[in-house]
Amino acid sequence: MIRVSSEEELFKEIRSAHFEGRKVSIIGFGSHSHKYKENAISTQGMDHFEVKDDYVVALAGASVPKIREEASEKGLLFPGLYDGSVGGMLALNHVSPISFHYGTPKEFTVWCRAITFLGGINWKIFIGSKGKLGAISKAVMRLYQKPRRIVTLEKSYSDARDLVEDFKKGVEDRPIAVLVEYDKEFKLHMTYSNDVEYPGFSKDDGVPVVEEGDKNSYVVRTEGLKEFVELVEKTSPIYAYTVPGTGMSKVYVADEEVLKGFEYYPSDSVSEVYLKLKKLLDYKSIFE
Known part of the structure; x- marks a missing residue:
């Protein structure tokens, strides 16, 4: 090295x-x-x-x-x-x-x-x-x-429609961090710098993080939370998460075939735009 x-x-x-x-x-x-x-x-x-x-x-x-x-x-x-x-x-x-x-x-x-x-x-x-x-x-x-202080509200869902509705309401109070996970059920994390209270939510300190790897995972283009829910419902992933507003979700699936019809690429790769630029900026392909 x-x-x-x-x-x-x-x-x-x-x-x-x-x-x-x-x-x-x-x-x-x-x-x-x-x-x-x-x-x-x-x-x-x-x-x-x-x-x-x-x-x-x-x-x-x-x-x-x-x-x-x-x-x-x-x-x-x-x-x-x-x-x-x-x-x-x-x-x-x-x-x-x-x-x-x-x-x-x-x-x-x-x-x-x-x-x-x-x-x-x-x-x-x-x-x-x-x-x-x-x-x-x-x-x-x-x-x-x-922020002077932060508090994270968390809630699990079996019905994605309730998740979408709670997210719409939660955004009105301007969270500084949001994470939506799927692991057999949906879970919503919303972090605020001010005091907020929502029925049915538990409280936690700090900002949620995701422990992840790249094996059997893919980055999928999703415009918003509804598209993430649709992705989960159509692919039944082992695990998935999204940060609304970023335009992407990450899913872990055993069979890549289930992603047909979605715009995606393997997590250890890059999107098509970079592969096209590589032909110009690294035409000898020295960068692995």
Whole structure:
């Protein structure tokens, strides 16, 4: 594994790999980093970041948890719930329950730079490309005022119609995080920064998180909650979840055939738009 500590070193390694025709994988750290290979380029040494005013400027190897901690000490919120590096979060465009209010990383990022064999390119299209177009190296991201307190309301449903109705009512009180899960039954989580009460809901502290993997899972295009319910009813997944407003759901199914008719791709792959761009930005296909 090759370790780099600057954008210059990263460019040198990528350019060398391009002209030599070598495959490379870009990795950071965290439980999601399962791509360890001899040809991996690690950005862990590119760990510098600076919290200034309402923004954070960070290199790819900067720790998301550390950014959240420093921002919190200054009364600010970094809206990424991710256990690894900035580069990994952006490469995945990692969706979390707080994406409901603050948007996905692509939305709260002002700009990001990726390194290709041509050099650095400032273009947000690299966010979500999973390192298949180039190596994300640096980004400027927005920070927000930290809520003084949070409370999460939770409720399970056997009837999806009740879920949809409660969601419509809950949105009126402007939750800062929403997660809808399906595991033999539907479950709604809504997190607020103000005191709210809904009959039939239990209360919990903190923001809900999803423990997940990529095996037998697919990302499916869903416009809203009703489309997620339709997806579940038609596919009967082992497990599924969505964050309304992000335009996507993740489902775990034993047979991919049940997804016919939906717009989807495997969780360890990328959407068609990135595969088309790869022919332009990585025509030798060195990025795995």
